[in-house]
Amino acid sequence: MNSFRMRLTLILIGMIGLAVLAAGLFMGKTYRDNHLEALQDNMVREMNIILDQMQWRTGEPADLYAYYTGKAKRLKDITDTRLTFIRGDGVVLGDSDHDPQTMDNHSKRQEVVEAKKDGIGRTTRYSDTLKQNLLYVAMAVDPAHPESSDIIRMALSLEKVDESVKRIWLALIVGLLILFIAAALISYRIAFGLTQPLEQITRVAKRIKSLDYRARVQVKRTDEIGELGLAINAMADSLHVQMTRIHQNERQLASVLDNMISGVVMINAEGNIVLLNRRAEEVLGFSAHELVGHRYTVAKQQSELAHIIQEAFERKEHLREEMTFYYPEERLLDLNLVPIFEDDNSFGGVLLILEDVTAIRRLERMRSEFVANVSHELKTPITAVKGFAETLLGGAVDDPELSRSFLQIIFDESDRLNRLIGDILELSKIESRRVPLQFSPVELSSFVQKTVELMRAEALQKQIRLSAKVEPDIYVEADEDRLRQIVMNLLSNGINYTPEGGSVSIVVEPVGGENYESVRIHITDTGIGIPKKDLPRIFERFYRVDKARSRSSGGTGLGLSIVKHLVELHKGTITVDSLVGSGSTFTIELPVLQ
Incomplete structure (x- = not known):
C-alpha cells in the first residue's frame, strides 16, 4: 500500500506539475505578447508626438538626408529607439543608426506595406543592418492617404524585451516552484488521506481472507471510502454469521456421522474415498487417514467389497448385499450401495452404508x-x-x-x-422391561435369614446344610420381592444340583469398607459343578448342562436367565466360577443406591 501511496502522490504531483508548467508557459507567453503589444502602442504614441512636433520637408535628396538623419539621431537620444524616415517610394531619407544612402529601398518591408495599407504596420524580424532582432512599428505620415504617404518607423531592440521577460520568467519560476512544493505537500496529504483508510480496509480484507471474520474497519469518514468501510464491515458480519452457521452445521454433521451405528463411506466418481465415519473405520479395520483420498481398492483384505463397489460403479443403481467380513473380526454386514447423482444428473460416485447385522x-x-x-x-x-x-x-x-x-x-x-x-x-x-421395580432400602441380614428359612425345608429333604453369613446393618436399595426371587432361584439351583449330604452357603459382604458403594452376594454349593465349556451359556434361555437331571428335578431351563435379567434391572452384575465335581459359586454385585 505504501507503493500505491507513492504512485498516487507522484501522479498527483505530476498532474499538478504539468498544470503549473502549462500555466507558467501560458502566463509567460501572454506576458510577452502583452508586453510587446504595450511597447508597440507606446511607440505609436511616440511617433504621433514626433509627427506633431516635427515639420516634414521635401526637396533635394542631399539636403533631406542630412535633415532627417539629424532628426533621427536627436530623437533616438530622447526615445532610446531607432528611428527611420522613409519616403513614399521606399527610399530611406534618414536613420538614427545607419547611413541612409547605403540602405536598401524599404517599400517591400512588411511594416511599410502594412502602414501604406492600414496606416500602421507592425512586425518583428532580424535586422541585417544591426545584426539583431528588432521590433518595428511604421506609421503613415498622411493617414488620409496612406498608400502614397511618407513613412516614419521606430525600431526597438528585443534584447531589452527579452531581459524584461527573463525577469518575469525568473519570478514566475520561483513562484511556480513554491507552488509546486506546496502542491506536492498537499498531494502527499491528499494521497495519505486517501490511502490510509484504504490501507486499513486492505488489512481487514486480508484478515477476512485468512478466515478472521472478527476483523472490522474503523470508519471515521462519511464519504465514499467510509461507505466502502461500512460495506466491508457488513460483508464481514455476514461472512461471520454464515461461516458460524456452516461450522455449526459441519460439527452437527460430523457428530451425526461419528455417532451413527452404521458405517458410511462416500466414494467419488473417480473411485477415491472422500468420507469415512468412525463406525466405518471400526468395521473395515482401517483409519480415515489410511483410506481418505485413496482408491477403494486400498482395503485389500476386503476383496469382495471391492468387487461389489465396482459393480455399483458399472450399474449405477442401488445394490444391497449381505457379506461376512473376517477382518478385523468376523462380522455379518448388510451393505447398501446408493449411486450419487449431481444437479446436472451426472454421476457423482457411490455412497456405501455398512450395517453390522451380526447381533440381529x-x-x-x-x-x-x-x-x-x-x-x-x-x-x-x-x-x-x-x-x-x-x-x-x-x-x-x-x-x-x-x-x-x-x-x-x-x-x-x-x-x-x-x-x-x-x-x-x-x-x-x-x-421387555414391563416389570416395574419398587426400590426401597433392604436390610440384608434379616432379608437373607428370612430367605434361607423359606428354603430350609427343601434343603432338609436332601439333608443339605444351608448356612448364611451376613454382617449386620448392611443395606442395599432394591426391589425386595425381586431380590428374593434372585436369591431363592440361585439357592434352589444349588440345592437341586448338590448331592445329599452336601452344603449350600450364602455370604454377603460390603465392597469398599465403611463407605461402601456396592454389596457382593456369594452363593456357593458343593454340587456337581459346571463344565468350563458350558459356563458362557448357562444364562441363556432353556440351556441346560445336564438335560436329563434338569428335567427330573423339575427345572424349566429359564431360572438363570430370569436371574440375570433381574440383576441387570438392578444395574448389577452376576458371574459364576465352577469346577466339575467340586461345586459352583455365583457372585452378584449390586450398587447400594439406584
Whole structure:
C-alpha cells in the first residue's frame, strides 16, 4: 500500500506539475505578447508626438538626408529607439543608426506595406543592418492617404524585451516552484488521506481472507471510502454469521456421522474415498487417514467389497448385499450401495452404508431357537398328559393303583407345564422391561435369614446344610420381592444340583469398607459343578448342562436367565466360577443406591 501511496502522490504531483508548467508557459507567453503589444502602442504614441512636433520637408535628396538623419539621431537620444524616415517610394531619407544612402529601398518591408495599407504596420524580424532582432512599428505620415504617404518607423531592440521577460520568467519560476512544493505537500496529504483508510480496509480484507471474520474497519469518514468501510464491515458480519452457521452445521454433521451405528463411506466418481465415519473405520479395520483420498481398492483384505463397489460403479443403481467380513473380526454386514447423482444428473460416485447385522441375525437365530425350545418344552408334558389320559380312557382307569399312578404323573406334568408357562411369561415381561421395580432400602441380614428359612425345608429333604453369613446393618436399595426371587432361584439351583449330604452357603459382604458403594452376594454349593465349556451359556434361555437331571428335578431351563435379567434391572452384575465335581459359586454385585 505504501507503493500505491507513492504512485498516487507522484501522479498527483505530476498532474499538478504539468498544470503549473502549462500555466507558467501560458502566463509567460501572454506576458510577452502583452508586453510587446504595450511597447508597440507606446511607440505609436511616440511617433504621433514626433509627427506633431516635427515639420516634414521635401526637396533635394542631399539636403533631406542630412535633415532627417539629424532628426533621427536627436530623437533616438530622447526615445532610446531607432528611428527611420522613409519616403513614399521606399527610399530611406534618414536613420538614427545607419547611413541612409547605403540602405536598401524599404517599400517591400512588411511594416511599410502594412502602414501604406492600414496606416500602421507592425512586425518583428532580424535586422541585417544591426545584426539583431528588432521590433518595428511604421506609421503613415498622411493617414488620409496612406498608400502614397511618407513613412516614419521606430525600431526597438528585443534584447531589452527579452531581459524584461527573463525577469518575469525568473519570478514566475520561483513562484511556480513554491507552488509546486506546496502542491506536492498537499498531494502527499491528499494521497495519505486517501490511502490510509484504504490501507486499513486492505488489512481487514486480508484478515477476512485468512478466515478472521472478527476483523472490522474503523470508519471515521462519511464519504465514499467510509461507505466502502461500512460495506466491508457488513460483508464481514455476514461472512461471520454464515461461516458460524456452516461450522455449526459441519460439527452437527460430523457428530451425526461419528455417532451413527452404521458405517458410511462416500466414494467419488473417480473411485477415491472422500468420507469415512468412525463406525466405518471400526468395521473395515482401517483409519480415515489410511483410506481418505485413496482408491477403494486400498482395503485389500476386503476383496469382495471391492468387487461389489465396482459393480455399483458399472450399474449405477442401488445394490444391497449381505457379506461376512473376517477382518478385523468376523462380522455379518448388510451393505447398501446408493449411486450419487449431481444437479446436472451426472454421476457423482457411490455412497456405501455398512450395517453390522451380526447381533440381529444372532437374535433372530436365538428367537428361532427359543420358539423351537418352547415348542419342545411344551410338547413334552403335553405329550405325557395326553398319553396317560389316553391310557386311562383305554381302560386303565379300572385299575385303582395304576390309575392313581397315571393321575399323579398327569398332575406332575401339568404342574411342570404351569411352571414352564409362568416362567416364559415372567421372562417375557422382564426382557421387555414391563416389570416395574419398587426400590426401597433392604436390610440384608434379616432379608437373607428370612430367605434361607423359606428354603430350609427343601434343603432338609436332601439333608443339605444351608448356612448364611451376613454382617449386620448392611443395606442395599432394591426391589425386595425381586431380590428374593434372585436369591431363592440361585439357592434352589444349588440345592437341586448338590448331592445329599452336601452344603449350600450364602455370604454377603460390603465392597469398599465403611463407605461402601456396592454389596457382593456369594452363593456357593458343593454340587456337581459346571463344565468350563458350558459356563458362557448357562444364562441363556432353556440351556441346560445336564438335560436329563434338569428335567427330573423339575427345572424349566429359564431360572438363570430370569436371574440375570433381574440383576441387570438392578444395574448389577452376576458371574459364576465352577469346577466339575467340586461345586459352583455365583457372585452378584449390586450398587447400594439406584
